[in-house]
Amino acid sequence: MMETNSVRSQSAALRALGDARVRVFQLPTAVRVADALREQISEGLFPPGSRLPEEAISEALGVSRNTVREAFVELTGDRLLVREPNRGVFVAAPEASAVIDIYRARRILEVGAVRGGGPRDLVAAARVAVDDGLAARTRGEVEAVGTANQHFHRVLVALAGSARLDRLMRQMLAEMRLVFHASKLPVDFHQRYLDVNDELCRLLEAGNFEAAADALVPYLERSEGEVLQSTR
Amino acid sequence: MMETNSVRSQSAALRALGDARVRVFQLPTAVRVADALREQISEGLFPPGSRLPEEAISEALGVSRNTVREAFVELTGDRLLVREPNRGVFVAAPEASAVIDIYRARRILEVGAVRGGGPRDLVAAARVAVDDGLAARTRGEVEAVGTANQHFHRVLVALAGSARLDRLMRQMLAEMRLVFHASKLPVDFHQRYLDVNDELCRLLEAGNFEAAADALVPYLERSEGEVLQSTR
DNA sequence: ATGCGAGGATTGTGGAACAATCCACAGATA
DNA sequence: TATCTGTGGATTGTTCCACAATCCTCGCAT
Numbered sequence: 001m002m003e004t005n006s007v008r009s010q011s012a013a014l015r016a017l018g019d020a021r022v023r024v025f026q027l028p029t030a031v032r033v034a035d036a037l038r039e040q041i042s043e044g045l046f047p048p049g050s051r052l053p054e055e056a057i058s059e060a061l062g063v064s065r066n067t068v069r070e071a072f073v074e075l076t077g078d079r080l081l082v083r084e085p086n087r088g089v090f091v092a093a094p095e096a097s098a099v100i101d102i103y104r105a106r107r108i109l110e111v112g113a114v115r116g117g118g119p120r121d122l123v124a125a126a127r128v129a130v131d132d133g134l135a136a137r138t139r140g141e142v143e144a145v146g147t148a149n150q151h152f153h154r155v156l157v158a159l160a161g162s163a164r165l166d167r168l169m170r171q172m173l174a175e176m177r178l179v180f181h182a183s184k185l186p187v188d189f190h191q192r193y194l195d196v197n198d199e200l201c202r203l204l205e206a207g208n209f210e211a212a213a214d215a216l217v218p219y220l221e222r223s224e225g226e227v228l229q230s231t232r
Numbered sequence: 233m234m235e236t237n238s239v240r241s242q243s244a245a246l247r248a249l250g251d252a253r254v255r256v257f258q259l260p261t262a263v264r265v266a267d268a269l270r271e272q273i274s275e276g277l278f279p280p281g282s283r284l285p286e287e288a289i290s291e292a293l294g295v296s297r298n299t300v301r302e303a304f305v306e307l308t309g310d311r312l313l314v315r316e317p318n319r320g321v322f323v324a325a326p327e328a329s330a331v332i333d334i335y336r337a338r339r340i341l342e343v344g345a346v347r348g349g350g351p352r353d354l355v356a357a358a359r360v361a362v363d364d365g366l367a368a369r370t371r372g373e374v375e376a377v378g379t380a381n382q383h384f385h386r387v388l389v390a391l392a393g394s395a396r397l398d399r400l401m402r403q404m405l406a407e408m409r410l411v412f413h414a415s416k417l418p419v420d421f422h423q424r425y426l427d428v429n430d431e432l433c434r435l436l437e438a439g440n441f442e443a444a445a446d447a448l449v450p451y452l453e454r455s456e457g458e459v460l461q462s463t464r
Numbered sequence: 465a466t467g468c469g470a471g472g473a474t475t476g477t478g479g480a481a482c483a484a485t486c487c488a489c490a491g492a493t494a
Numbered sequence: 495t496a497t498c499t500g501t502g503g504a505t506t507g508t509t510c511c512a513c514a515a516t517c518c519t520c521g522c523a524t
Contacts, residue, residue, distance in 0.1 A: 025317060028315075028317065028476070028477095029476075029477070030305070030476090030477090053505070053506095054505080054506070055505080055506095058478095063477080063478080064477060064478040064479065065478090065479085065506095066298050066301075066476095066477070066478075066479090067476090067477065067478080069298075069302060069506095069507090070301060070302060070305050073262070073302050073305040073306055073309075074305055074309060077306060077309040083260075085257060085260065085485085085506085085507090086484075086485045086486060086505080086506055086507075087485085087486065087487095087505085087506080088505070088506065101393075101394050101395050101396055102394075102396065104392055104393055104394040104397070105392070105394040105396045105397045107344075107348075108340065108341060108344035108345060108348070108392050108394070108397060109340060109341075109344075111344065112339075112340035112341075112343065112344040113340060116339075116340070160336055160337070160340050161333075161336055162333050162334075162336040162337040162340070163333050164333055164334065164337045164400065164404065165336070165337045165340060168396065168397075168400050171396075172396065260507070260508095261507075261508070262507090262508095285474075285475095286474080286475070287474075287475095295508080295509085296508060296509045296510070297475095297509090297510090298508070298509075298510090299507090299508065299509085301475095301476090317475085317476090317516085318474080318475055318476075318515070318516045318517060319474085319475080319516085319517065319518095320474070320475065
């Protein structure tokens with residue numbers, strides 16, 4: 001039966017099924033715990049420096065201590081948590097040296113990725129991020145501006161087409177959120193970069209990747225300087 | 233008593249003590265297990281695709297299953313192991329897409345780092361790696377040639393001065409060792425790059441970072457091509 | 465050959481136990 | 495008073511055990 005299903009449409013259907021796999025084969029508990037903690041930390045519910053007692057978290061989430069510890073290992077690898085032997089794990093409180101380190105890495109990643117160019121759909125994704133940011137600014141949604149800004153920079157790295165670089169960028173941006181939570185910077189911090197983002201995006205859309213890469217360097221240097229300024 | 237100890241010499245002594253801390257405050261068991269497994273995997277004792285049963289490993293190392301699982305989480309984050317739900321963890325068997333991904337990342341990292349230049353002592357470290365490789369070649373030590381080669385490329389990334397990039401590079405080189413173990417490539421594979429390394433290093437020593445960066449691109453492309461060739 | 469079901473092995477997860485370590489606080493000493 | 499010491503309580507590091515869920519194998523029936 002169902003002979004009307006061509007082989008072509010069936011393979012498409014199977015692919016769609018595969019995408020829904022996450023709902024069928026539920027992720028392991030430790031991973032879900034890690035995701036939950038990552039979320040809360042990024043939101044700033046656990047401020048940098050907070051202690052995360054194993055038992056409190058395990059009973060709050062209704063999982064065993066073992067599972068919590070596995071999640072801790074994962075988040076420590078992301079540098080979101082730091083483990084102090086026999087004292088416990090704490091939300092990382094990145095200091096100036098970390099910010100400097102991250103910006104060195106970002107200059108390599110973002111500039112290199114942009115200079116190499118990338119497919120049209122990613123440039124389109126960059127445009128979406130920029131417009132999202134602009135829209136959020138006019139609506140006065142401070143938080144959304146920051147999110148859109150991070151999204152934009154993530155797309156820049158995505159141009160390189162490397163899952164490994166994407167992951168590193170994601171981790172570093174999560175670290176940067178910790179920095180932002182630790183150092184109250186001016187509410188218009190991200191907003192002032194939106195116009196530069198727009199300009200950069202125009203260069204990408206024009207296929208002028210070299211110019212975009214060149215423009216990115218002072219952009220990132222300025223950003224680093226301002227973050228360091230408001231951090232100390 | 234002991235008044236002959238000047239404040240100066242005492243602080244020196246304390247500093248020396250601090251350097252020995254690793255022997256006093258021993259690393260957590262899970263970390264040592266992860267290190268041990270990383271070592272063995274890199275050496276090729278567990279070929280790509282091998283299954284690592286929790287119980288077998290826990291009793292082989294004399295640690296509990298929980299501890300082994302914590303180590304697994306760490307190594308999975310390094311992409312050295314892959315977890316198949318309810319089936320166990322296996323040594324990763326990187327396929328062509330992973331190799332392509334890694335070389336995309338390496339082109340960004342290495343070229344970007346070299347173009348930015350770096351301090352003298354790192355250039356000197358690069359020289360050491362090159363000479364080590366040359367010496368190993370004349371002695372016919374195939375394994376040592378590969379090690380020196382990887383060391384050289386790690387130093388290149390180190391020029392950028394970012395611990396985060398260093399870590400990513402270390403992880404990717406460990407992945408590459410898996411690739412090498414999976415695909416028997418010609419014994420002189422690494423040897424043929426030593427002369428290019430030497431040439432690159434000369435450019436670095438001359439402070440000609442731009443030229444070195446430019447020379448690195450075809451280098452990496454050729455390397456990627458040869459690896460892919462012998463992989464399929 | 466294909467499908468089905470039972471049995472055994474391994475993972476996923478929880479829970480308890482205990483030594484090691486750290487922390488806070490009280491008491492002792494100079 | 496200030497510093498040292500020691501004690502008790504709390505938390506981590508680690509092991510061990512239990513058990514459900516899942517997978518694999520193999521034999522059997524269709």
